[in-house]
Amino acid sequence: MSKVIVVTSGKGGVGKTTTSAAFATGLASKGYKTVVIDFDVGLRNLDLIMGVERRVVYDFVNVINGESGLKQSLIKDKRVDNLYILPASQTRDKDALTAKGVESVINELKQEGFEYIVCDSPAGIEKGAFMALYFADEAIVVTNPEVSSVRDSDRILGILQSKSKKAEEGGSVKEHLLITRYSPQRVNDGEMLSVEDILDILAIPLLGVIPESEAVLQASNQGNPVILETKSTAGQAYDDVVSRFLGETIEHRFLDVEKQGFFKRLFG
Amino acid sequence: MGLFDLFRQNKKTSANKAKERLQILIAHERVNRDGPDYLPQLRHDIMQAIRKYVSIDDDQVKVQIEKGRGYDVLELNVTLPDD
Ligand SMILES: Nc1ncnc2c1ncn2[C@@H]1O[C@H](COP(=O)(O)OP(=O)(O)OP(=O)(O)O)[C@@H](O)[C@H]1O
Numbered sequence: 001m002s003k004v005i006v007v008t009s010g011k012g013g014v015g016k017t018t019t020s021a022a023f024a025t026g027l028a029s030k031g032y033k034t035v036v037i038d039f040d041v042g043l044r045n046l047d048l049i050m051g052v053e054r055r056v057v058y059d060f061v062n063v064i065n066g067e068s069g070l071k072q073s074l075i076k077d078k079r080v081d082n083l084y085i086l087p088a089s090q091t092r093d094k095d096a097l098t099a100k101g102v103e104s105v106i107n108e109l110k111q112e113g114f115e116y117i118v119c120d121s122p123a124g125i126e127k128g129a130f131m132a133l134y135f136a137d138e139a140i141v142v143t144n145p146e147v148s149s150v151r152d153s154d155r156i157l158g159i160l161q162s163k164s165k166k167a168e169e170g171g172s173v174k175e176h177l178l179i180t181r182y183s184p185q186r187v188n189d190g191e192m193l194s195v196e197d198i199l200d201i202l203a204i205p206l207l208g209v210i211p212e213s214e215a216v217l218q219a220s221n222q223g224n225p226v227i228l229e230t231k232s233t234a235g236q237a238y239d240d241v242v243s244r245f246l247g248e249t250i251e252h253r254f255l256d257v258e259k260q261g262f263f264k265r266l267f268g
Numbered sequence: 269m270g271l272f273d274l275f276r277q278n279k280k281t282s283a284n285k286a287k288e289r290l291q292i293l294i295a296h297e298r299v300n301r302d303g304p305d306y307l308p309q310l311r312h313d314i315m316q317a318i319r320k321y322v323s324i325d326d327d328q329v330k331v332q333i334e335k336g337r338g339y340d341v342l343e344l345n346v347t348l349p350d351d
């Protein structure tokens with residue numbers, strides 16, 4: 001059995017690629033054969049976040065156009081077994097991704113025994129984002145605690161519920177909410193929407209909350225998925241997300257201001 | 269809930285404001301997207317028609333499509349001002 005999971009958001013820059021890299025790495029670490037596909041045609045970035053930018057030879061569009069085979073286009077991760085990356089193309093041709101082409105690549109990945117196919121969606125609600133979500137069984141909707149991001153998430157949910165293949169066939173894509181860049185201090189100060197606020201509005205199951213963390217930038221500087229930074233709060237939160245996705249019951253962490261925060265503010 | 273939280277709840281923080289605005293906006297957007305494409309224009313035309321006779325606010329008119337078995341119902345709900 002293989003599952004197609006889209007990481008999507010509507011709004012740009014909320015943490016889709018960070019999440020796709022961390023999530024796919026986490027699934028593979030737990031022993032599942034996993035591939036993460038960059039759907040951001042023209043603005044490839046997943047390769048950088050995964051630290052494989054110098055190993056890209058062929059890309060997603062090459063495979064679709066039959067210019068390269070799937071196997072020779074997949075980049076095998078050197079840190080984690082079972083993890084493969086399919087980079088996006090740098091072409092400016094917006095129509096490079098066709099539904100037929102995407103479907104055939106996904107089907108071939110399934111035949112190759114991939115258990116999880118993670119699709120890193122581009123921002124927006126245009127063709128690229130649509131292609132990334134169309135074949136999904138499940139969706140991780142990445143949302144920042146901020147008005148425009150929440151609104152765009154709701155729009156993407158509307159699209160998942162009406163325009164996905166699952167929806168067209170009378171079924172539904174399983175939805176997960178992932179709140180990222182969460183800052184408990186700012187929530188406490190009344191400056192930022194809380195987890196409860198966002199859940200009240202979007203009303204879909206919460207998969208996890210990733211705190212705002214300096215480790216994310218540092219990990220991306222080094223081309224390391226942040227989940228491998230096991231000491232960082234963001235890395236740990238992503239690890240919880242993967243376990244929860246796989247069915248474990250794990251309490252949400254990093255939702256409250258750190259206990260020693262008070263002293264830090266006094267003496268730090 | 270501590271005393272501190274009680275104060276916080278009563279205070280109109282910017283996060284509270286954000287939540288309120290989002291709830292109203294998203295409720296509107298959901299009605300529009302779930303319905304047929306002509307719904308926003310229909311709603312607009314109905315508003316214009318009513319405004320010939322009484323003055324009403326945007327949020328006093330609800331236009332909705334209720335899905336039924338084998339048929340849909342156009343639901344129109346207009347709250348008229350007092351007096
Ligand atoms: N939890 C976090 N804490 C701090 N910074 C973060 C966090 N998550 C993401 N970022 C930062 O936010 C920026 C955008 O992240 P990312 O590229 O993953 O977003 P995206 O949704 O894929 O963007 P795009 O829509 O352009 O594809 C990056 O600079 C990243 O380092």
Ligand SMILES: [Mg+2]
Pocket residue numbers: 016017018040045120121122
């Ligand atoms: Mg991205």
